Amino acid sequence: MDNENKDDINNSNRYYGNNYSENQRYNNGNNYAGNGNYSSVNQYGGNNGYNNGNNFTGNNAYNNGNNGNKHGKKSYFAGLITGVIWGIAVVFILIILSNIIESELTESGKISDNVGTSALTGSSKSSIIKQYIDKYFMEDVDNDILTEGMYKGMLESLNDPYSVYYTKDEVESLKQSSEGEYVGLGISVTQNNETKVITVTKVYDDSPAKDAGIESGDTIYSINDNVLTDETLDELLVDIKGEEGKEVKMQLKRGEETIDADMKLREVLIDVVSYEMLEDNIGYIIIDQFTGTSAEQVEEAINDLKSQGMERIIVDLRDNPGGQLECIQAILNYFLPKDKLLLYSETKDGEQERYYTENDGLITDMPLCVLVNENSASASEVFAGVVKCYDRGKLVGTKTFGKGIMQSTFGLSDGTAIKLTIGKYYLPDDSNIHGIGIEPDYEVKLPEDVTNVWALKHPDDPQLTKAIEVVKGLD
Missing domain, CATH: 2.30.42.10 (PDZ domain)
Known part of the structure; x- marks a missing residue:
């Protein structure tokens, strides 16, 4: 599927800018948590006012008679009321201060269990975390690496191994790889x-x-x-x-x-396609992966083998991890007539897209056998599945990987990109093989002591030997 370029929101100030002024208030709020200010607040706890009230009831005033006593009582109650008022004020002040500092670091350096009463948005929370890192983290921090890590983490949180964030360098590497x-x-x-x-x-x-x-x-x-x-x-x-x-x-x-x-x-x-003529005019084509150059190389291989008198063909997709949809569509077109449904995709919204062969193929009737194993995945499974659905040929080897989902890469304006799983694909018989794989028509396992099939010579490769036997028996 074609890559889709999306305009991204490239505003780092949302995460790390100076506009988020609340944090300064929080930092200043921390100052209120200090013992000095708390002690000075304690001075407003009403005790001084209460004591001053008591002074008006001192013995000297009491000993001066009734007038003095009345005056002392009035002073006492005035002081008491003043103390109560100051006490209430202090309680309110402490409540306000606790709300300000409850989401900040405590004096011990640990994060408070409380998270504050005001909700944090994604951008403001990122900004606060960034400021904590800048202020307290003991090592130097590369802001670019920190930012890229945040984006990577966002994609990793999807818990999908196929959804990935790519840096600029990674994008360039992948482009080169896909071009062969x-x-x-x-x-x-x-x-x-x-x-x-x-x-x-x-x-x-x-x-x-x-x-x-x-x-x-x-x-x-x-x-x-x-x-x-x-x-x-x-x-x-x-x-x-x-x-x-x-x-x-x-x-x-x-x-x-x-x-x-x-x-x-x-x-x-990289020549992702290699080929040779086996005995009895059996053409043998190995496709390592479906990249931008694969279709052209397969076409050249078919034409060359035909010129040598090829009568039957084996396509080897063992250990082929897949590749580009356009590439597999073009290659399948060599083996099938025009207007054959190859697959259809479906997104989470139920939107479907169908893919067909566009021309009559180069070898639509030639006997065909396809080699697969547990590492044949994605586009390789499309090839194998289509061949099996239309009974175009036979499959030999072991059950395939089982990847029946599709990804699309979206380029961002700063040269980075994200790859997302966008939907499932279905074979012409309406089957989805994700997590299931495709069973071969003839199961042939390698000996347990063989860890790499490509190190085997042709006569020692039991899967290839079986494929030769099977394709000879096809009309």
Whole structure:
């Protein structure tokens, strides 16, 4: 789906500006919490007035007779009334002061249990928190990092691993990756959804990773001495991409062996599509991911294989994490006739959008087999699901990942962006495979001791061997 640019509200004063003057009042309010002022307030507690009243009833006045006694009584009551008035005034003053300071820091430095009587809006609360950080946090703070962290936290609070905030640098890295040419290390990776372990699935020729001795099947343990725990693939991509010459220190595991790789980023041209002709004129196309260049590369592969006499075809989508909707739409068009429904999407408001093939395909009748596994996700599942729905071919391998939702990236005016899950997609048979996956027609599991299918030679790959057998039997 096309990226949608939205005008964002870029007014940092709402969060960190000087216009929020209430905080100054709160800070001044803190001064009222001091013992000095409280003591001076105590002086207004009425005792002095009460004592002054008593002075008018002193023994000297009492001993001067009735007139003096009457005068003493009057003075006594006047003093008493004055003391009561002062006492009431003090109570009101203390109530007011407690309301002012109840949401501020106590003298011990801890946050009060009370949060104040006035409601805080999002922007005013952010401003107050920011001022506390500036005043009390013991380390220096990078305001840009603090701000970016707030935006990232906003997206993370959605509890959706696919909804992400991108900084300017991250946006540039993702653009390069989607175009199939970028500055990086030259590896493809996949992440286990349960263990979060990130595994190298492919190392590209003439790349820093290739030169450093990284191999398919290696698992990434740390990057720049930071051990990977719950990092997402998007976060990892930022660490291994950037400006040419950036140094990346990576530690990987290869069985019991630890591999240290010190690399510098450089421009890498990624061929996301590779192909060859197998025996019996079976064309074999591997698609690593669906990027901006994938459709063009698949078309070139099909035409080249056809010129070599291809009669049957196997498309390998194992470990393919997905990609762009426009790309998968174009590639499916090579295998299907015009006007075939590929999928439809539905937003939370019930709005639907349908996607069809636009032309008659290049090989609409050629026997087809598709290889999938547990890491075939998203757009890969669209390809596999459409093939299965129309009985266009057969699926071989293991059940797919199960990602039946769609994301769209919205560019913001400052060069940053957000990616949001915007809806579900449904296959032509009205099924949604999110959290379910797609079962292959022929289930074939790899041996337990095989952790990386791409390290296998063709004869040792049981899934490919089965796919060759199946496609030979298709008319």
